Amino acid sequence: MSKFLCLFRFPTSAWPAKPSSPEEMQKAYAAWQAWMKKFEKELLPGDGLKTGGALVKGGGTVSDGPYIEAKEVIASYSMLETTSLARAIEIIKECPIGAGDSVEIRELAGYSM
């Protein structure tokens, strides 16, 4: 079994998400909820990420907001524990992200010490 970090990226132009009605939001909730239920054995708890934050550069420059010039926002992350990258891709392909959004999947190296 390997662990995978999944970063959910949204274009800055579409974030914060445009106002949608409560019913539409509940549909979005139901879609995510169904996805997580389907893969509950392989999904580890993740979290949403607040907007803002800070960007610290080597040399000491600090800017507020990590994505001032970025074209994408990382809005949340999930962890997967599953057999292979191929399987992780299979799972993420089924998640209800929109057409312009993307998910970056990275396997944790897990070097033995």
Place this chain on the structure above:
Amino acid sequence: MTGPGPAPALPEHYFRREFGRLVPVLSRRFGVHRVELCEDAVQTALLRAVQSWPQRGVPDDKSAWLYRVAFNEVLGALRRDRRSDVGVDDAEQLPAETSTDEAVYLEHEVQDDQLRMLFVCANPQIPRESQIVFALKILCGFGVEEIALRLFQSPEAIYKRLQRARSALREHMQELEQPGIEELANRLPGVLEIVYLLFTEGYSSAQPDRVIRHELCEEAIRLGRLLDEHPVGAVPETAALLALMYLDAARFDSRIDGAGGLLLLEEQDRSLWDRDLIQTGLTYLQRSARGETFTRYHAEAGIAAEHCLAPTYERTRWQEIARLYQLLQRVAPSPIATLNRAIAIAEWQGPDAALAVLEAIKPPPWLLGYYLWDATLGELYRRRGDVERATVHLTRALEAAPTHAEQALLRRRLDAIARSS
């Protein structure tokens, strides 16, 4: 938090209902003139829930969680405004941020807040059509596009009506900051009319989707019951309006045939009528008979009750229905009431007496273009055996009929005439 494990499914319309609860509660805390800020804050709270609940589990008290997030969101926005020195009066004491424990609010307070908001919607400075749109937005939690779909309007028109309501509230903010329901009691007739129009919009809408029409009727009944549970609203008029809504709702599904076509009252399968809803309606009708008041709701509920209690179409008490339409005309004069009275008279005394009633009125131009006017005349001439005139009127009605269901109904009538002559 629940969990570990995936988040549970939410009850149907949970977010929409929460929106309609939280906006009135927050508007009481922060002032009705800030209703738009409160709407945005609740919107944000729901979005946060979508982002975090599936990942982290659903809070034990979902409503309190949403309230807390929305409350702090409003507060944050007001603090930002204060820093940039606009909009917020410095003398105003802003409440502290709230934690989960403080966020508990009592159910009856929510109901009071919702009801207060309904009276705020009935502000005489806001045109009636904007009042209805505004109520659908802030008390029922529908989005602009959803309201547009339900009222058969463009989203732009709905948006304009919402803005008109909001700007009227801002202009009259002194009067409206913290109004008690008792102070707004004189708006009760307006409030009843909002509920009535919401219901009729759903009941007789040209919207082909049954579920969507049903929803508006359900919302109207919910608001009517809210009104009836408060001392200010628990008057005979409200009971009459509830009676009318339940008695009509009982027959909702029997009006549609298997193929989605519209059925006439005489064609409906009466065994499909919902007996429980009829019983509830009759109980309200009984309660509405207290006192001297007689409103259009009393008359219309009485008519609906006559239909519900009649064992068959033929054995309907048409004389009683004609009398109730006459009473309706007295309290709410309208050529539509006359038209309906004529239909009852036709069943009671025949087409000649009914045509005499219609020929005696001078129909306004809008009525001449209304498909039911021609449909009724066509039917009365058909019964009199005047095929020529019947065909003229039914053809005209067919051209003006707003929905496919109604067009199909009229086509059937025309075909029947063609076959019999």
